[in-house]
Structures are given as structure tokens and as C-alpha cells.
Amino acid sequence: MGKRSGNQLQNAFTTRGVWKVYGEGATEVQALRGVDIDIPAGELVVLLGPSGSGKSTLLNILGGLDRASRGDVLFQGRNLAAMTDVQLTRYRRDHVGFVFQFYNLMPGLTAYENIELVTEIAGNPMPADHALALVGLGDRGDSFPSQLSGGEQQRVAIARAVAKQPNVLFCDEPTGALDSITGRTVLRVLKDINEQLGATVLIVTHAAATADMADRVIHFADGRIRDIQRNAHKRDPSDIEW
Amino acid sequence: MTPLDRKLLRDLWRIKGQAAAIGAVIAVGVLLLVMMSGLVTSLDETRRAYYERYRLADVFAPVKRAPQHLLAELSALPSVAAVEGRITGHALIDLPGLDIPLRARVVSLPEFHAPRLNGFYLSAGRAPQSDRNDEILLLKGFAEAHSLQPGDTLDITMNGARHKLRIVGLAQAPEFLYTTAPGELMSDDARYGVIWISMQTLAAAYDLEGAFNEALLSIGRGAQSPAVIHAVDRLLEPYGGFGAYALADHGSNRFISEEIASLRATAAAVPPIFLAVAAFLLYIVIFRMVEAERGQIGLLKAFGYSNLETAAHYFKLILAIAAGGATVGCVLGVLAGRALIDLYLLYFKFPFLIFQLDPGSFIAAFSVSIGAASAGGVTVLRRVFRLTPAAAMQPIAPPHYRPLGNVARSLQSVLDQPSRMVVRRLTRQPGRMAGAAGGIAAGMALSVAMIGIMNGFNQAIDLTFNVIDQSDVSITFNEPLSDTTLANLRSIPGVIAVQPARHVSAVLRHGVQRHLGVISGMTTNARLYRAVDSRMAPVPLQAQGIVLAEALADILKVQVGDLLTLEVREGRRPTLRIPVTGIAQNLLGSPAYMELSALNHALGEPNRISGAYLRVDSAHQNSVYRVLKDMPAVASVSLKQDARTALQTQMDRGAGAMRYIMMAVAGIITFGIVYNAARIAYAERARDLASLRVIGFSRSEAAFVLLGELALVTLAALPLGAVLGYYLSFAVAAGFSTDLYQIPATVQPVGYGAAALAVIAAATLSGWLVKRDLDRTDLVLALKARE
Incomplete structure (x- = not known):
């Protein structure tokens, strides 16, 4: 499966001088301290770093879940930092999918309904059962989250995220709550999404081994980018050491 | 159904216990509101329809004896639409098996036509025939209390003479919606009756041939009753007019008006208190319930749901609980109202009374419930919306606990x-x-x-x-008697103590405030019946002065020391200017008290009494009642226990x-x-x-x-x-x-x-x-x- 050729040279995101500061005075925490980065469209990018290094914060800002304290965040040439609340909502609705560490499924809805929750409001969604089939759960649509294992719940969460056919898929510690076998399955799904749908995939993790499957690995430390590395030879998720 | 709506239903099911508890609180608040305002509407509307249908008079003018031809003059008065002259009087009904005779009011029926004013509703039997002088209609409530039916005969004493009269029908009338014996406040079907009888019979019994002793008038729409009353009083003055009064001052109407007014005030004051408490609770509960959904709200926003869409979802949840509770409350309110309205029929004698809903209460109930619930929800949602979705989805940060203060720190060693x-x-x-x-x-x-x-x-x-x-017994006389009667009463075996009383009707005025009431003359050292203050100590009656019940003082807006104008409606009908010398605690009625001899002096009728209070030895009470029953001067005997x-x-x-x-x-x-x-x-x-x-x-x-x-x-x-x-x-x-x-x-x-x-x-x-x-x-x- 080839990537969408037109996007290859274009950047999905460009950030310049992005700071994120929580609190003030004595309790001030600088989560991001001037981040400049270009993320090419269609790549699978892993953001790596220890807890508190700022990687999740950057993910939230890129995903429109949070706002930078200062600096510019450009998505397809538009500055997220300058968007109104309504525009940010629109952006999340049309362009972005999320996968969280703790799945964040609606406990009151079945797997299928959890996906419908998104397909209902998205502009160009795929059918919910396609999304489920994509993550290998075509037969579990009627199950409630409480009836699914952790790995299954995470796959439903991924299906929910990709069902709207997003330009970008954000994954915050997607395997953090999973065992190694389930974790590999989930990573395999993410890789397939990236390759089959051409979506840019950003994975935040502190598991260094995950980096081996990425096109590009961004190392975080103390709210700054320490290093960006390109993988000449990506490894298959099934070969990843856990 | 959208997935969000399915989530809504399942969320509701998940919190069903709590939702039910909230719904119940709303429901009972709404129940009260709907029930009470419905009762007000029902009583008010039914009364209006009943009065209209049976042509209840607007003005009542009692008079000692006025010739029939005066009716033509009365109907010629400006604004007067219809006039009826009738004879009414007090009577005693002697029922077999009862020691004391029962009091009744007799009312004349016109001879050749149906009453132009103050008609009656025939609930059984037929109306008396014009040429039969021994046929009567009996008040339905009284008949039922004594199992009397058309065809039965009654021994009735009118003006001291006994008559044997036959019941031909049972009736109800708007002027007798609420009947009380004179001097009493509480309606008791069994102890006070109303008898309708031909004009001819009554004229003979009360020596009123060719005359009437009560004029009824209806006045045109928009006409002012005070002007008419004034004109009527002037016309009747030479014939011993007791003072005309408007429907508003009519006993039965006043009772039901008071009841409706009280109910309206309660409906306006009490359910809102309950509803406010329910609303407050609802606010807190919804606030915390939505707050618990913080993460899900953040998630919805992360997916791209707008604030409006997210808010709409939670609003539906709130609406389901609030509207559900309000609906249940409305239904229960109607059911409770229907059950209660039958209780009103027990003492307000409407021929029919149907619970009617007040649509306003529905609207009020729903808006308050939904408003309060929404306020709780909106407060949280606004707070959550102010957060970025990322922050909303994070578990709420552990609150900042501070070390305990000094006092608490000393407790620390004690606390685990x-x-x-x-x-x-x-x-x-x-x-x-x-x-x-x-x-x-x-x-x-x-x-x-x-x-x-x-x-x-x-x-x-x-x-x-x-x-x-x-006291145990209070009696009234047919007309004021010499106080030597007291000695006769004292001499009855079994009577322990006697206290004289003189009741006169009077209009009390203070500034623009006016009250038609009764002045009770009592001796200064009264024991059996007395005025007491808020500390339950007797209020002394002074030779120059009047003591008012607190409620009456409120009506007239007077305080101790203020001068009051009394227009006495009996005797030589004096008008007195008299100071208020005391306020009495009285939870029932609104009496006014004067010193007996001072009252008699003002009336120009020294040493007169119109009734007495008696204490009776319980071992001899039946024989005492029998003696009282045979005293021709005694108009009524009432037992405190019955009252x-x-x-x-x-x-x-x-x-x-x-x-x-x-x-x-x-x-x-x-x-x-x-x-x-x-x-x-x-x-x-x-x-x-x-x-x-x-x-x-x-x-x-x-x-x-x-x-x-x-x-x-x-x-x-x-x-x-x-x-x-x-x-x-x-x-x-x-x-x-x-x-x-x-x-x-x-x-x-x-x-x-x-x-x-x-x-x-x-x-x-x-x-x-x-x-x-x-x-x-x-x-x-x-x-x-x-x-």
C-alpha cells in the first residue's frame, strides 16, 4: 500500500517557539520550553521521553485539546494557536483522531455505538463496522466496554479514532496499559492505519522499543526536543522487543 | 436514535436510584403546588357558578318589620336589578331522643313564584305547594345527619309556638354553603338546620302579615354596593333596619371566601418553600452529577462535539429527571386534589364540586423544576467548558490538603x-x-x-x-332579658356557675377600616368565658373601653389607646367613640369585648342580658338540658364539647x-x-x-x-x-x-x-x-x- 503521494513532501504540523506554562509564581511548571518541529504528513512519528518531559503536552496542543501559552502551531498552514474555540472544535471534528492510554470509551455505549458517536458528526466517515473490522473486532460490535479486555477496548478506541478518516491520529501511550502480546497487536493496527489510510500517526510513549517501528523519532527531555532521529529501517511491530 | 441518546438512556438507568430520589423530591414539591392551586381554582369557580345559577343576592338587608309596599321603593333605587322580600327567623327543632333542641333558621318561600333571589337546589323530593302551610324543605346536610327524609314530620318551635311540619323535599342553597349557628364559627350539620317554609306560615308565626323582615337585592354589574347599602339603610331606617350588608359580609360567603383566601395564600406561600428546597437540592445534585461526567464531557469535546451539542446532551438528562419528576408530581397533585376536594364537600355544601386544574400551576411547576435543574447543570458545564478538553479529561487533580491547624494538630494524636x-x-x-x-x-x-x-x-x-x-353550656335568649333571669338559671339543680353575656352586632370602624362584628358584653370578673392576653392572664375590662382580639386589631389596624367608632345595630342604635384598652389573644374568630354594664348603658338598656355561660355538674347535665329545653325564653343551647x-x-x-x-x-x-x-x-x-x-x-x-x-x-x-x-x-x-x-x-x-x-x-x-x-x-x- 502506498502513501498518499501529494502529502509526502508537505508538513502536517509546523511549530515555532511553542511554550506551555501551567500555574504561576512558585507553582509555575514549564511543560514546554520553546519547541520547534516539522512533522511531515503521512509519517508514523514516535514522541519518546521520560514522564514529565512534555511529550503528552505537545500532543494535546497539536490535537487541539489544549492551547500553547505562546508560539505558533501550524496545521496545513493554519495557526491552531490563533483559532477560536469553535474553530478548534471544528478542527478536532474534521481532522483529528485520538487514542488514549486508558481507552476512554463511553461505558454506557457498545463498541459499535462508541464508534457511531464519532461517525455521526464527522464529515467523511467510514461505516462503523468497517472501522471495527479494521481493528479485527468485527464480531464484537455489541459488546459493552466492561465486556471487553483491555486490548480489545484499545482497539475499539483506535477504530473510533480512525472511523472519521482523520488526517492525523494521535495516540497517547496507546499500549501503556496493555501486556506485550496485546500491545503488539495494537501497534500493528496503528501501523496498518498509517499505511492503508495514509494518516499521519503520532504516538507518545516512554517505551523506547516502540520507536523502532517509526519513520521518525522525536526525543523529549525537560520540555524541549533533544534529538530527532530518522529510521532508515523500520521494524515490524511483531519484531519489536517489549 | 443517536448513540448519544442511547448513552443518555443507559446513564439514566445507571443512576436510576438517585434519579428517582431527585424526581421524588421534585414530584412532591410539584404535587403540593398543583393540588393547592387546583383546589383554589375549583372552589372559586364552583362558587361563582353556584352563586350565579341560583341568583344569590348582592345585598342583604335585615329589618324588624317592613311593609310589602316598600319593596317597590327598594327596586326603584338606582343600580338595583331585583328585589325580594322574605321572612326569616330562628327556630328550634325538637328531635325525639335528643335532650337539647337543635337550632335552625327558617326562611320563607314566595307564595306564587320561585324565589327571584336566593334560589335553592332541590336535591330530593319536591318544593312545597303554595296552598299547603305544613310543608317544608329541609337543609340536606341536617336531614342526612339525622336520617330525615321527605315524608317525615318535625316538631318545630317558632317564636315560642310549636308546629308539626312535614318534610317534602331536601334542599341546598348558595347562601347556606357553610352554615353555623349564631355565635359559632364551626359548621356542624347535625346541630344547625335550615327550613324553607311558605311565606304565609312564617308571617303568621312571627306576626309579620303583609310585611317582611329581610330584603334581598341584586345590583347591576359594575354598581357599587356601598351606595346601594346606604340608600337601602335610609329607606329601612324607619322600620327598624338592622343595617344592610353586602355579600362579602354574609356569613356563609365570608367563611368560604376566607377558606379560599387562606388556601390561595397557602398555595402561594407553602409550595414555593417546598419547591425552593427541592430546587436547591436539585441544583446541588445535578451539579455534582455532571461534575462526575467531567471526563466524558472532555472526551466528547475531543471528538469535536461543540459546547452546544455537549450541553444539549446533558440538558436532556437533566430534563428527563426534572420533567419526569414534575410530570409525576402533576399527576399525583391531580389525584390528591380529587381526594381532598371531597373533604371540602363535607363542610362546604356545594351540590357539586369538581377538581379543576389550574394550568398556571403546571407551567410554574415545570419551569421551576427544569429551571433549577438546568441552573445546576449549566454551572458545571460552563466550568468544564472553560477547561481545555485535555484538562477536562484528566482526573481531577488531588485537592490541595493543608496540614491541620493548631487546634486540629492537637487533635491529631487522638485521631486515627x-x-x-x-x-x-x-x-x-x-x-x-x-x-x-x-x-x-x-x-x-x-x-x-x-x-x-x-x-x-x-x-x-x-x-x-x-x-x-x-363553661360547659352557653345559651342565648330569644330577646334580651332582665338580668334577674340569672337567678332562675342558678336555681336549676346541677348548675354550678352562671355568667351573664350580652351580644350585640355592630360595625367597628377605624379610619377606612371597617368590620361588621359582634360585641360581647361581659362582667369584669368573668370566670367562665374571658379575654386572655398572650401570657394567658385575664385582660381586665374597663368601664370605658373595648378589648379586641389580636386578629380584629390587625384588621382594623388599631393599637391600645386608639379610638374606635362603634355603630351598634341594636337597641337605640348608638354610635360610640371608644378607646381600645386591651388586645386579647384569641385564635378563633375575631371577637370584641366590653364591660357588660357599660355596654348596656350605651345601649340605653340597663341590666339586660342576651345569653349566659353555664358550668354544669356532669352528673346532672341531662336534667339541666331538659329544664333549659322547656324554658320558652331560651333560643338556643350549645354545648362546648360539641363545638x-x-x-x-x-x-x-x-x-x-x-x-x-x-x-x-x-x-x-x-x-x-x-x-x-x-x-x-x-x-x-x-x-x-x-x-x-x-x-x-x-x-x-x-x-x-x-x-x-x-x-x-x-x-x-x-x-x-x-x-x-x-x-x-x-x-x-x-x-x-x-x-x-x-x-x-x-x-x-x-x-x-x-x-x-x-x-x-x-x-x-x-x-x-x-x-x-x-x-x-x-x-x-x-x-x-x-x-
Whole structure:
């Protein structure tokens, strides 16, 4: 499966001088301290770093879940930092999918309904059962989250995220709550999404081994980018050491 | 159905217990509102229709004896639409098996036509034939109380002469919606009757051939009754007019007007209090319920749902609970109203009375419920919307607990860790805890106030019949007699004490305030019936002065020392300017007292009495009654015990019965609040409690952290509830009081105790219910759940 050729040279995101500061005075925490980065469209990018290094914060800002304290965040040439609340909502609705560490499924809805929750409001969604089939759960649509294992719940969460056919898929510690076998399955799904749908995939993790499957690995430390590395030879998720 | 709507339904199902508790609180608040305003509408509308249909007069003009031709002059007066002259009088009905004769009013029927004014509703039998002088109609209520039917005959004493008359029909009439014997306030079907009889018979009995002693007038729409009354009084003056009065001053109408006014005031004052408490609770509960959904709200926003869409989703949840509760409340309100309206029929003698809904109450009920619930939801949503979705989805950061203060630190050595958790949580979130305590206190305040009202009703009866009236029997005479009659009464074997009385009707005026009432002349050292002040001490009657009941002083807006104008309607009809020398505590009626000889002097009729109070040896009471029955001068005999029973019965019905409903409602609200407080506390702490269990706490130890908090909040609520209840009881008592009787707000220590016990019982039950859930918690699931 080839990537969408037109996007290859274009950047999905460009950030310049992005700071994120929580609190003030004595309790001030600088989560991001001037981040400049270009993320090419269609790549699978892993953001790596220890807890508190700022990687999740950057993910939230890129995903429109949070706002930078200062600096510019450009998505397809538009500055997220300058968007109104309504525009940010629109952006999340049309362009972005999320996968969280703790799945964040609606406990009151079945797997299928959890996906419908998104397909209902998205502009160009795929059918919910396609999304489920994509993550290998075509037969579990009627199950409630409480009836699914952790790995299954995470796959439903991924299906929910990709069902709207997003330009970008954000994954915050997607395997953090999973065992190694389930974790590999989930990573395999993410890789397939990236390759089959051409979506840019950003994975935040502190598991260094995950980096081996990425096109590009961004190392975080103390709210700054320490290093960006390109993988000449990506490894298959099934070969990843856990 | 959209997935969000399915989520909504499942969420509702998940929180069904709590939703039901909230819904119940709303429902009972709405129930009261719908029921009470419906009762007001029903009584008001039915009365209007009844009066109109049976042409009730607008002006009543009693006169000693006026010639028939005067009717033509009366009908020629400006604004007068119709006139009817009739004869009315007092009569006694002697029923076999009764020691004392029963009092009745006789009313004449026109000879050749149906009454132009003050018609009657024939509920059984037929109307008397014009040429039969021995046929009568009897008031339906009286007939039923004594199992009398058309075809039965009655022994009736009119003006001292006995007649044997045959009942041909039973009737009801708008002027006798509420019948009371003269001088009494409470209706008692069995003790006071109304008899309709031909004009001819009455003219012969009362020596009024070619004359009438009451003129009825209806006036054109928009005409002013004072002008007509003035003109009528001038015309009747030479014939011994007693003073015409408008329908508003007519006894029966006044009673029902008072009842409606009181009900309207209660409907305006009390349900809003209940509804406000329900609304407050709803606000807190919805606030916390939506707050618990914070993560899901953030998630919806992360998916790209707009604020409006997210808010709409939660609004639907709120709406489902609030509207559900309001709907149930409306339905129950209609059912309760239907059940209660039958009680009103027991003493307001409408031929028909159908519960009618007041559409306004529906709208008010729904808007208050939904408004309060939405306010709670909107407050949280606005707060959550201010957060970025990323922040909203994060578990709420552990609150900043500060080390305990100095005093608390010294406690530290005493407290174990779980106790410290309880204390820290209370001190960490004082606003939230105050909200919970405030809610419970509000519920308790309702109970305190309602218990106070219960006491008030009993106190009103006790004051009236044990303190003010210490007689056993009161009698009235056909006309004022010489006070030598007292000696005759004293000489009856079995009579222990006698106290003279003189009752005269008079108009009391102060500035623009006017009241048509009765002045009771009493001796200064009265023992059997007396005026008492708020400390239950006798109020002295002075030779120059008048003592007014508190309610009457309020009506006339007078204080001690003010001058009052009295227009006496009897004797030589003097007009007096007289100072108010005292205010009497009187919870029943609005009497005015004067010194007997001063009153007689003003009337120009020295040494006259119109009645007497008697204390009777209970061993001889039947023989005393028999003697009284045979005294021709005695117009009526009334037994205090009967009057007391009548009052008790009336207070237990109608508006009085309302207090039982409100008591129940107060209980439901109190429980609802306590239960919700417990549930919310549990929901907020489920994870902490599971963690405690995981690290080795026993079920009871974990439960202590939760229930200890509930216990402390409940304890804090008790004194607050007592204070709130104290003030609330005044508001509720004012709502229940009418011009005719005042219900004092009296909360006794036992009342506070009972309300506190009810709250503690509710808290214990709630705690047990929550503990049961806590014991069933799956530890792993509880720890995994983000909520």
C-alpha cells in the first residue's frame, strides 16, 4: 500500500517557539520550553521521553485539546494557536483522531455505538463496522466496554479514532496499559492505519522499543526536543522487543 | 436514535436510584403546588357558578318589620336589578331522643313564584305547594345527619309556638354553603338546620302579615354596593333596619371566601418553600452529577462535539429527571386534589364540586423544576467548558490538603488515619460540605415547621376551649332579658356557675377600616368565658373601653389607646367613640369585648342580658338540658364539647388536612436530600474507598470514612435545621391562618427532637443503603473506573 503521494513532501504540523506554562509564581511548571518541529504528513512519528518531559503536552496542543501559552502551531498552514474555540472544535471534528492510554470509551455505549458517536458528526466517515473490522473486532460490535479486555477496548478506541478518516491520529501511550502480546497487536493496527489510510500517526510513549517501528523519532527531555532521529529501517511491530 | 441518546438512556438507568430520589423530591414539591392551586381554582369557580345559577343576592338587608309596599321603593333605587322580600327567623327543632333542641333558621318561600333571589337546589323530593302551610324543605346536610327524609314530620318551635311540619323535599342553597349557628364559627350539620317554609306560615308565626323582615337585592354589574347599602339603610331606617350588608359580609360567603383566601395564600406561600428546597437540592445534585461526567464531557469535546451539542446532551438528562419528576408530581397533585376536594364537600355544601386544574400551576411547576435543574447543570458545564478538553479529561487533580491547624494538630494524636481523612475532607471542601448540610437542614426545617403547625392546631383548640371558654353550656335568649333571669338559671339543680353575656352586632370602624362584628358584653370578673392576653392572664375590662382580639386589631389596624367608632345595630342604635384598652389573644374568630354594664348603658338598656355561660355538674347535665329545653325564653343551647368536636373535625379536614400531606412531603424531601447527599459522597469517593480496601482495610473501616463524613454533615445540619425551622414555622403558620382562626407558630423542644430524629433516621437508612452498595463493590473494577 502506498502513501498518499501529494502529502509526502508537505508538513502536517509546523511549530515555532511553542511554550506551555501551567500555574504561576512558585507553582509555575514549564511543560514546554520553546519547541520547534516539522512533522511531515503521512509519517508514523514516535514522541519518546521520560514522564514529565512534555511529550503528552505537545500532543494535546497539536490535537487541539489544549492551547500553547505562546508560539505558533501550524496545521496545513493554519495557526491552531490563533483559532477560536469553535474553530478548534471544528478542527478536532474534521481532522483529528485520538487514542488514549486508558481507552476512554463511553461505558454506557457498545463498541459499535462508541464508534457511531464519532461517525455521526464527522464529515467523511467510514461505516462503523468497517472501522471495527479494521481493528479485527468485527464480531464484537455489541459488546459493552466492561465486556471487553483491555486490548480489545484499545482497539475499539483506535477504530473510533480512525472511523472519521482523520488526517492525523494521535495516540497517547496507546499500549501503556496493555501486556506485550496485546500491545503488539495494537501497534500493528496503528501501523496498518498509517499505511492503508495514509494518516499521519503520532504516538507518545516512554517505551523506547516502540520507536523502532517509526519513520521518525522525536526525543523529549525537560520540555524541549533533544534529538530527532530518522529510521532508515523500520521494524515490524511483531519484531519489536517489549 | 443517536448513540448519544442511547448513552443518555443507559446513564439514566445507571443512576436510576438517585434519579428517582431527585424526581421524588421534585414530584412532591410539584404535587403540593398543583393540588393547592387546583383546589383554589375549583372552589372559586364552583362558587361563582353556584352563586350565579341560583341568583344569590348582592345585598342583604335585615329589618324588624317592613311593609310589602316598600319593596317597590327598594327596586326603584338606582343600580338595583331585583328585589325580594322574605321572612326569616330562628327556630328550634325538637328531635325525639335528643335532650337539647337543635337550632335552625327558617326562611320563607314566595307564595306564587320561585324565589327571584336566593334560589335553592332541590336535591330530593319536591318544593312545597303554595296552598299547603305544613310543608317544608329541609337543609340536606341536617336531614342526612339525622336520617330525615321527605315524608317525615318535625316538631318545630317558632317564636315560642310549636308546629308539626312535614318534610317534602331536601334542599341546598348558595347562601347556606357553610352554615353555623349564631355565635359559632364551626359548621356542624347535625346541630344547625335550615327550613324553607311558605311565606304565609312564617308571617303568621312571627306576626309579620303583609310585611317582611329581610330584603334581598341584586345590583347591576359594575354598581357599587356601598351606595346601594346606604340608600337601602335610609329607606329601612324607619322600620327598624338592622343595617344592610353586602355579600362579602354574609356569613356563609365570608367563611368560604376566607377558606379560599387562606388556601390561595397557602398555595402561594407553602409550595414555593417546598419547591425552593427541592430546587436547591436539585441544583446541588445535578451539579455534582455532571461534575462526575467531567471526563466524558472532555472526551466528547475531543471528538469535536461543540459546547452546544455537549450541553444539549446533558440538558436532556437533566430534563428527563426534572420533567419526569414534575410530570409525576402533576399527576399525583391531580389525584390528591380529587381526594381532598371531597373533604371540602363535607363542610362546604356545594351540590357539586369538581377538581379543576389550574394550568398556571403546571407551567410554574415545570419551569421551576427544569429551571433549577438546568441552573445546576449549566454551572458545571460552563466550568468544564472553560477547561481545555485535555484538562477536562484528566482526573481531577488531588485537592490541595493543608496540614491541620493548631487546634486540629492537637487533635491529631487522638485521631486515627481514617478519622483524619474524614476531617480533612470536611475542612478541604467546606463549600461542598456546607451545601450538603444546608440541604439536609432545609429538609429538617420543613419537618420542624410542619410539626410546629401540628402543635399550633392543637394549641388553638386548647386555648379556645380550656383557657378562654371554661363553661360547659352557653345559651342565648330569644330577646334580651332582665338580668334577674340569672337567678332562675342558678336555681336549676346541677348548675354550678352562671355568667351573664350580652351580644350585640355592630360595625367597628377605624379610619377606612371597617368590620361588621359582634360585641360581647361581659362582667369584669368573668370566670367562665374571658379575654386572655398572650401570657394567658385575664385582660381586665374597663368601664370605658373595648378589648379586641389580636386578629380584629390587625384588621382594623388599631393599637391600645386608639379610638374606635362603634355603630351598634341594636337597641337605640348608638354610635360610640371608644378607646381600645386591651388586645386579647384569641385564635378563633375575631371577637370584641366590653364591660357588660357599660355596654348596656350605651345601649340605653340597663341590666339586660342576651345569653349566659353555664358550668354544669356532669352528673346532672341531662336534667339541666331538659329544664333549659322547656324554658320558652331560651333560643338556643350549645354545648362546648360539641363545638370543640366540630372544630377538631373541621381542622382535621380541608385545609387542616393539608398539614398531614405537607408533613409527609416534608419527610420525603428530608429523606431525599439525605439519601442524595450520601449517594453523591459515595460516588465521589468510590475509588478512594476501593483503594482503602485494597491496602487491607476491612469493609467497616472503609465504610467509616464515608459514613463518618455523612454523620458529621448530618450533625452539622441539625442545629442549622432547627434555626431555619424556627423561622420557617412563622411563614407556614401565617399561610395556614385566616381571619377566622389563627394558627400560632409554636415549636416545642419535642418538635425539634422529633425532626432531628427523623433526619437521623433518614441518614441511618441512607447510610445503610450506601454501605450495602459499598460492600458489593468489585474492587478491581472500582479502581479501574475513572469516575
